[in-house]
Amino acid sequence: MEEFKTVRELYETCRFGDTFEKESISDVKLEGWIRTNRNNGSIGFIELNDGTYFRNAQLVYDKEVIKDFDVVSHFKTGAAIFITGKFVLTPEMKQPFEIQVKAIELEGDVSEDYPLQKKRHGFEFLREIAHLRPRTNTFNAVFRLRSVLSMAIHEFFQSQGFIYVHTPIITGNDAEGAGEAFSVVTSDKDPNAFFGKPASLSVSGQLQVEAFALAYRDVYTFGPTFRAEKSNTVRHASEFWMIEPEIAFADLEDDMDLIEDCVRFCIKYVMENCEEEMNFFNTMIDTTLIDRLTAVLNSHFARVTYTEAIEELQKAKANGHKFENENIYWGMDLQSEHERYITEQVIKGPVFLTDYPKDIKAFYMRLNDDGKTVAACDLLVPAVGELVGGSQREERYDVLLERMHELGMKTEGLEWYLDLRRYGGCKHAGFGIGFDRLLMYLTGMANIRDVQPFPRTPNNLKF
Amino acid sequence: MEEFKTVRELYETCRFGDTFEKESISDVKLEGWIRTNRNNGSIGFIELNDGTYFRNAQLVYDKEVIKDFDVVSHFKTGAAIFITGKFVLTPEMKQPFEIQVKAIELEGDVSEDYPLQKKRHGFEFLREIAHLRPRTNTFNAVFRLRSVLSMAIHEFFQSQGFIYVHTPIITGNDAEGAGEAFSVVTSDKDPNAFFGKPASLSVSGQLQVEAFALAYRDVYTFGPTFRAEKSNTVRHASEFWMIEPEIAFADLEDDMDLIEDCVRFCIKYVMENCEEEMNFFNTMIDTTLIDRLTAVLNSHFARVTYTEAIEELQKAKANGHKFENENIYWGMDLQSEHERYITEQVIKGPVFLTDYPKDIKAFYMRLNDDGKTVAACDLLVPAVGELVGGSQREERYDVLLERMHELGMKTEGLEWYLDLRRYGGCKHAGFGIGFDRLLMYLTGMANIRDVQPFPRTPNNLKF
Numbered sequence: 013m014e015e016f017k018t019v020r021e022l023y024e025t026c027r028f029g030d031t032f033e034k035e036s037i038s039d040v041k042l043e044g045w046i047r048t049n050r051n052n053g054s055i056g057f058i059e060l061n062d063g064t065y066f067r068n069a070q071l072v073y074d075k076e077v078i079k080d081f082d083v084v085s086h087f088k089t090g091a092a093i094f095i096t097g098k099f100v101l102t103p104e105m106k107q108p109f110e111i112q113v114k115a116i117e118l119e120g121d122v123s124e125d126y127p128l129q130k131k132r133h134g135f136e137f138l139r140e141i142a143h144l145r146p147r148t149n150t151f152n153a154v155f156r157l158r159s160v161l162s163m164a165i166h167e168f169f170q171s172q173g174f175i176y177v178h179t180p181i182i183t184g185n186d187a188e189g190a191g192e193a194f195s196v197v198t199s200d201k202d203p204n205a206f207f208g209k210p211a212s213l214s215v216s217g218q219l220q221v222e223a224f225a226l227a228y229r230d231v232y233t234f235g236p237t238f239r240a241e242k243s244n245t246v247r248h249a250s251e252f253w254m255i256e257p258e259i260a261f262a263d264l265e266d267d268m269d270l271i272e273d274c275v276r277f278c279i280k281y282v283m284e285n286c287e288e289e290m291n292f293f294n295t296m297i298d299t300t301l302i303d304r305l306t307a308v309l310n311s312h313f314a315r316v317t318y319t320e321a322i323e324e325l326q327k328a329k330a331n332g333h334k335f336e337n338e339n340i341y342w343g344m345d346l347q348s349e350h351e352r353y354i355t356e357q358v359i360k361g362p363v364f365l366t367d368y369p370k371d372i373k374a375f376y377m378r379l380n381d382d383g384k385t386v387a388a389c390d391l392l393v394p395a396v397g398e399l400v401g402g403s404q405r406e407e408r409y410d411v412l413l414e415r416m417h418e419l420g421m422k423t424e425g426l427e428w429y430l431d432l433r434r435y436g437g438c439k440h441a442g443f444g445i446g447f448d449r450l451l452m453y454l455t456g457m458a459n460i461r462d463v464q465p466f467p468r469t470p471n472n473l474k475f
Numbered sequence: 476m477e478e479f480k481t482v483r484e485l486y487e488t489c490r491f492g493d494t495f496e497k498e499s500i501s502d503v504k505l506e507g508w509i510r511t512n513r514n515n516g517s518i519g520f521i522e523l524n525d526g527t528y529f530r531n532a533q534l535v536y537d538k539e540v541i542k543d544f545d546v547v548s549h550f551k552t553g554a555a556i557f558i559t560g561k562f563v564l565t566p567e568m569k570q571p572f573e574i575q576v577k578a579i580e581l582e583g584d585v586s587e588d589y590p591l592q593k594k595r596h597g598f599e600f601l602r603e604i605a606h607l608r609p610r611t612n613t614f615n616a617v618f619r620l621r622s623v624l625s626m627a628i629h630e631f632f633q634s635q636g637f638i639y640v641h642t643p644i645i646t647g648n649d650a651e652g653a654g655e656a657f658s659v660v661t662s663d664k665d666p667n668a669f670f671g672k673p674a675s676l677s678v679s680g681q682l683q684v685e686a687f688a689l690a691y692r693d694v695y696t697f698g699p700t701f702r703a704e705k706s707n708t709v710r711h712a713s714e715f716w717m718i719e720p721e722i723a724f725a726d727l728e729d730d731m732d733l734i735e736d737c738v739r740f741c742i743k744y745v746m747e748n749c750e751e752e753m754n755f756f757n758t759m760i761d762t763t764l765i766d767r768l769t770a771v772l773n774s775h776f777a778r779v780t781y782t783e784a785i786e787e788l789q790k791a792k793a794n795g796h797k798f799e800n801e802n803i804y805w806g807m808d809l810q811s812e813h814e815r816y817i818t819e820q821v822i823k824g825p826v827f828l829t830d831y832p833k834d835i836k837a838f839y840m841r842l843n844d845d846g847k848t849v850a851a852c853d854l855l856v857p858a859v860g861e862l863v864g865g866s867q868r869e870e871r872y873d874v875l876l877e878r879m880h881e882l883g884m885k886t887e888g889l890e891w892y893l894d895l896r897r898y899g900g901c902k903h904a905g906f907g908i909g910f911d912r913l914l915m916y917l918t919g920m921a922n923i924r925d926v927q928p929f930p931r932t933p934n935n936l937k938f
Contacts, residue, residue, distance in 0.1 A: 018636070018692075020636060043692075043723075043724040043901070044692075045689075045690075045899050046899075062692055063690055063691040063692035063693070063723070064636055064691070064692055064693070090898050090899040091899050092724075092899040092900065092901040094724075119724075119901045119902070120870065120896075120899045120900040120901045121899075122897070122898050122899050123897040123898060126897075126898050126899075128898075141891075142686075142891075143683075143686035143891040143892075143894060143895065144686070144690075144894070144898065146686070146687055146690035146691065147689075147690045152690065152691075155638065155640070155687070155691075156638060156691070158639070158640075158641070159633070159637075159638040159639040159640070162629075162639050162641075163629055163633050163639070166625075166626055166629050170622070170626050173481070173483060173527055174622075175618065175619060175622040176621075176622040176625050176626070177618070177622070177928055178621070178625075178699070178716055178927070178928055179928060179929065180714060180928070180929045180931055180938070181644065181676075181699050181701075181714055182657075182676075182701070182713065182714055182931050182936070183936070184936040184937065184938070192661070192662070194645075194659045194660065194661060194669075195659070195660050195661065195662065196657045196658070196659060196676065197657065197658050197660055198655070198657060198658065198703045199655070199658065199703075206657075206703065206705070206713070206933060206934075207931070207933070207934060207935065207936035208933075208934040208935075208936065209936055211936055213644075213645075213659065220606075220928065220929055220938060223605075223606035223607070223609070223938075224609055224618070224928065226508075226610075227526055227607075227609035227610045227615065228526040228527070228609065228615075228618075228619070229481075229506075229507075229525055229526035229527055230526070230527070235698070235699065236641070236644050236698065236699070238644075238645070240661050240662075240669065242669070250645065250669070251643060251644055251645050253641055260506075260526065261506040261555075261557075261582070407583065425937075428604075428605075428606040428937070428938055429606075431606060431607070432606065433583075434585070434586040434589075435553050435585050435586060435589050435591075435607065436508050436509075436553040436554050436555040436583050436584075436585050436589075437555065437583040438506070438555035438582045438583045439582070464641070465640055465641055465642060465643070465683065465687065466642065466643045466683055468643055468645050468670070470669060470670070471669075471670060471671040472670065472671075473645070473646070473647040473670035473671065473672055473674055474647065474888075474891070475643070475647070475683060475686075475891055
């Protein structure tokens with residue numbers, strides 16, 4: 013009996029199945045797309061990808077067996093086909109099995125101008141055909157990892173009882189001051205017409221998620237956020253997904269423990285669930301990838317203060333280390349080169365920098381007793397620099413209000429946020445991970461445009 | 476030894492633990508918020524909710540044991556406290572355990588004007604304090620279910636190998652014509668300034684997710700979508716989450732099979748994972764809820780054509796059934812009363828209506844051989860009407876192009892979508908579930924504003 017199978021099922025049976033299971037598969041039906049098709053005049057070979065697995069199934073078709081050998085031998089790369097055939101184990105070959113084709117049908121043909129021919133294409137060219145690039149090895153691997161990593165995030169938090177909160181995308185405040193926000197308007201162009209006040213796209217769900225932490229204790233958001241900055245760098249996009257957990261009855265130490273657990277969990281999860289893809293990245297994209305991630309898995313995550321980091325940087329400079337930005341002083345915002353020096357040269361592993369000067373951090377971060385630093389932390393990792401940023405939140409009403417006044421912030425529209433400090437407030441903390449940057453870190457992909465399905469950046473809205 | 480515990484852990488040990496496990500818990504530390512606090516002069520009782528579980532822990536404090544009995548007896552509803560106490564099983568009581576308090580500390584006090592006092596509040600009032608309402612029983616249950624249902628969706632699809640795709644929120648086309656879209660602009664107000672063309676908020680990720688189905692076979696989106704319509708109904712919001720799966724090598728029958736599996740899975744999942752909350756909804760919100768959902772679980776999902784449904788409605792009208800909208804003819808768009816008549820009176824259970832007139836459905840739906848209907852389906856369920864809408868997609872390039880011309884649609888900006896039909900296209904299908912409406916269906920909540928953390932509707936952007 014012929015049975016519908018996916019390529020993934022066949023590989024998994026070869027890999028994990030026992031002899032009986034393997035031998036129980038005989039005649040199969042497969043559907044998928046042709047990656048390559050070649051023949052020697054009497055026998056042909058099709059590499060078939062059906063989307064369920066990174067690797068292809070090898071189809072072998074014989075002039076003696078199938079009708080229309082000549083027609084089939086001209087089936088083109090990219091065509092959708094439907095086949096029936098015999099499943100044959102080939103333990104001595106590179107592929108653990110092949111399919112000896114009995115019948116083959118063209119389900120969907122390919123125009124001559126199909127841009128994904130056999131030759132390799134640059135990532136820049138592939139960005140122009142974002143609707144087709146998931147059919148290439150690299151992007152197939154990237155976007156499968158994106159999906160698996162999303163699931164890792166949900167499993168990590170849900171298994172610990174965290175509540176997932178869909179914080180709003182359209183918002184009336186951009187209070188975090190994290191950057192320029194897009195405005196949301198209706199066709200009549202009056203910015204107040206729809207909501208009665210100006211609306212913008214959220215730059216962070218944190219303020220809203222704090223309200224839920226003070227009801228559920230442990231919560232997280234995971235959704236899209238936006239920046240209207242015209243930065244054309246490999247690490248900036250106008251739209252990207254953020255993970256923002258928030259924990260009540262918790263301080264900065266608890267926060268760092270959670271970040272550490274979360275990062276380790278994600279690394280382990282993709283290594284276990286995307287082995288083929290991770291090996292591919294390690295071979296084709298970044299040959300240091302698996303070593304680098306394994307090192308983090310096995311590392312102690314150091315914790316040093318910003319003040320100690322500044323001292324280390326000044327010492328390095330005094331010893332002749334050249335920084336591009338060599339004006340190093342307490343109070344400065346660290347640049348990527350400084351962060352990388354700390355994690356790569358000083359600590360030689362992942363490190364939390366803590367207790368930053370309040371003037372370079374957000375208004376909601378908890379003021380330390382010294383009156384000049386806040387209970388913030390950034391996780392720095394080798395090869396990348398900052399991966400996660402978190403803080404304990406200011407739970408003291410008066411201190412928060414004073415800080416807002418100091419910064420010239422209006423309390424209007426944030427009364428509800430201040431309320432959280434008046435109504436059973438408690439110490440709480442949280443952090444933010446840029447999901448796309450985490451995915452870059454886990455794949456070795458260098459450009460954020462190459463880890464997003466349809467990236468949005470200035471002048472880029474084709475799809 | 477005192478041990479940090481959550482209220483959930485204590486309830487679960489009482490429910491699932493063996494005698495040894497239960498007796499191994501002795502002295503515990505708990506943190507949470509006071510729901511009620513009362514006393515008889517020598518013994519006091521605090522209902523403590525720590526956010527981890529729907530039910531409260533009962534704390535008993537004795538004037539003979541704790542210092543400051545008078546102070547503690549004035550701790551107010553909503554205050555955050557930290558306690559240590561002895562865990563005592565009370566199998567003869569309504570609650571399976573109580574905590575005999577040894578020490579209690581105030582972590583965060585409550586202002587006198589705290590709006591959530593003991594008395595019950597209307598949902599309308601609670602919408603005004605959306606930052607506090609998750610602390611009430613109803614909303615605590617609703618938003619926990621929202622989180623659990625989100626996980627159900629991911630587990631359902633991921634366990635079957637579906638790839639989760641983050642389709643873009645900012646989009647250059649509103650091609651589905653599903654409704655009015657919000658525009659996205661930057662501060663200089665020139666609509667072309669940022670992206671080089673006008674941008675709007677996505678009304679659906681379907682077109683983009685089709686591109687991924689033709690690479691991965693089985694995919695889904697789950698993210699926010701937007702409508703700029705000023706509808707002030709209990710079922711409309713300006714921002715809501717949609718689940719949009721798309722499957723390749725699949726037709727309308729496969730699509731309906733998947734919808735059926737998905738709906739059943741979600742019902743089962745929340746019943747198993749939110750038993751307390753579901754019982755609460757069934758008692759306090761909608762006493763038919765669990766019967767209604769159980770009936771769906773055990774039902775055959777009928778499949779009848781739109782044409783048959785029209786005949787049934789005409790027959791009902793002829794037999795004297797009064798419809799508000801009584802002009803019933805082939806080609807009409809069914810109203811909710813018609814849909815409910817079919818599912819409640821004719822089928823008496825869940826039913827797919829299929830093969831709708833092409834003129835009332837979207838351009839991308841596959842034209843049937845009759846030339847006048849399309850391979851679409853709507854799932855109707857008792858008490859609600861339409862819950863899910865799906866269709867097989869038009870995979871034939873020429874037919875799709877002709878349909879777009881017929882509707883006066885421009886192909887500009889959708890060349891990539893048409894490309895999918897030229898480059899190894901295959902039959903494929905998909906559907907959309909409004910996540911918020913599904914949540915309404917599973918909780919019995921009547922207003923979409925009461926299942927969204929911070930709902931966005933016309934003139935409503937406070938948080």
